[in-house]
Amino acid sequence: MANAASGMAVDDECKLKFHELKAKRTYRFITFKIEGQQVVVDKFGSPEESYDDFTNSLPADECRYAVFDFDFTTDENCQKSKIFFIAWSPDTSRVRMKMVYASSKDRFKRELDGIQVELQATDPSEMSFDIIKSRAL
Template structure:
């Protein structure tokens, strides 16, 4: 297993666009979410979809395929119990049961490399089905 981990994480290239889109979402608030995918052929993490400022959590969930893994970051805006406007960034590791075993292993072993690049993530959610990353789960974690 150690050899498989080394092979999966060694050489994984995280494209500059991944950090750029995340930074724009975090600081400029021009995006609500960013979905990332791994291109196995080039061994690179790429931006798959970017959610505009008018898009919400439902659009993010719809952007995640039912049969393949993805990473996503979501900027969750909410009002706290003390009536303050707050924002928390969630990192979502999406690995549905219908995805290939190879993809699940590749995404699981490459996750930390992407997380290191995306500075400022507050919470992480790992989901294998949509109910594990429902809006109520996100809201509860942020409160």
């Protein structure tokens, strides 16, 4: 694993599920994890699930990548949606895991065409609903 940034494969299912979230709105969120030398789909949430459901699905002591489809209403009363890419790297996760996720993030993010906002979080307060909402507007 000398060159994790370029050697990390992305499972085709990651791109397929992301496209379904973006184009068909099949999911509210998708979480991804690194297994061995590739990024794979971890979990997904149905369109009815909330932001709290999403944050509760993230492990407390392991890194994950995630995409979240955030619906909101602008000050002009327009319904909008933005797709967030969240790099979840809790302080309690192992250092090696954090390094692998950090070095592979940009490569993985490039595979997902349509990310509108990126957020890095090391604890839940860094990705609170208020922060998501302020970054969306």
